[in-house]
Amino acid sequence: MNTSTISIIVLIVLVLLCITLFNGLVTLRNRAREAWADIEVQLKRRYDLIPNLVNTVKGYATHESQAFEKVSQARSMAMQAGTLSQKGEAENALSGTLKSLFAISEAYPELKANTNFLELQRELSDTENKIQSARRFYNGNVRDLNTKIETFPGNMIAKMFNFAKMDFFDLGDNDAAQNPVEVKF
């Protein structure tokens, strides 16, 4: 084998390597995008459950209009939020208002016994779990994508074709632990 044949083979191998890396990056990026869409599906589920919940509570706790207002406002803000960090903040705010609402409902024993209310509470709790699951899946995909973009040799292809790193969906859970919900009676 003379040098020109060897160099042609090496060139072909390099090109194939580049193609494989590029396709790998595309796959990971699309997976992360799909995972984000899945989170939005679960978030939408939550938005749909909330009006029902508010109406059920209103039936028993007619004077707590402030709490209802806060929940509805937070829900609208969350539905409008665009970027990932905005979404995270809005979701945190919404969770906070919901916690206050549930805390208030503790004072109404008839409400707590209402099967509709219990059902909604259970469904909301399950939806929160599903949002967590979808978040974990999304973060896992983002981690894989970012790792591939940062490590050699992927980083060269990433720079050449402008693959951007994606952000983790961090709901700032630490903040919630540090600032407990206030319950005013």
Next chain:
Amino acid sequence: MTLVFLIVIALGWFFGLYFNNPSIVIIFGVFAIVLNIISYWYSDTVVIKLSGARPATREEFFDLYTVVENLSITAGLPTPKIYVVTDPAPNAFATGRDKNHAAVCATTGLLSILDRSELEGVIAHELSHIGNRDMLVSTVVVVLVGFISIISDIFMRSLWFGGGRRGNDREGESGTIFMIVGIILAILAPLIGTLIQLAISRKREYLADASGALLTRYPEGLASALQKIGQYSAPLRHQSNAIAHLYIADPTGDKKIPWYKTLLLTHPPINDRIKALLGNK
């Protein structure tokens, strides 16, 4: 897996030379392979019928249903069909030819003794079996081991009935050595194949434990569940050896196991699994 495959090739080569007529072996081999592939392809329905399971509805089994759903989301797998078996012995299994045709089943005994985080550990283990394609792996292994056993059987049979046709002229000495090697291989090969199959099954169980822990980020959940399951001693009522390797714990209910018997287990001993999960603390 490679070792099993190599043994198959070695035997096949040997018999090709010895008999000068490989067609019998091929016919038997193909038959066995086809049978195994059919049972693998329809594994979700076959296994469910074998175990006597019924579909689990969201209303009746909310916890089980939501745990499976949520973990499937985390794993990025489609939600498998969910079944329940009425049996006091705690156990669970997963089956199906691929992630789109998967099924997960738990016993009522399991659902009654585990809390939610322990149930999550168990279901994460079962979903990992689906994600790691363990049904495919074990089917391939079983087919190969079966192939070895059939070939060995044919060889032994041929010896019993006075030997096959020797197409080639061979010198007396090398011919006898050839035959002795063949006999040893024929006796040992199925045995070694089965031991390897069981070792593979145990390794995949450890892998499912690890993948499940990665899924939940909480290995203590599964460790605690295994502890509870291990304390239960009576065997599963509606069991079948054919699907024993799919269950999370050995359904025959053995507890104290000396080391030489561990070679014959489909699952690693529960204490070893707990140690591995908790990091040998």
